Amino acid sequence: MSWFGRNSSSEQSPAATRQDRQKCWESRDQYFECLDGAGVITAGEEGTACTKSKIQYEKSCAKSWIDYFNKRRVLAEKQKDMLAQSQLQSQEVNRKL
Secondary structure: OOOOOOOOOOOOOOOOOHHHHHHHHHHHHHHHHHHHHHHHOOOOOOOOHHHHHHHHHHHHHHHHHHHHHHHHHHHHHHHHHHHHHHHHHHHHHHOOO
């Protein structure tokens, strides 16, 4: 079975090739773009809105990569929110000076 497939045996899968990684990143980007269009931050909460791109993403990427990318997406959004909030607070302080 391929590196990205679900392998139930104890065989070790070969490392991903450059092409495998590129395909994974491209399918991730397409899926996340669909999520952005649907206004969804957390992957899996989009219902049927991004089914086609989600299937391709799950087919192209290792499960561990999918878990990482999905968690990183949520974290990045939280960081953006915190940065925006920090900038607003800084602007308010500067106005008072």
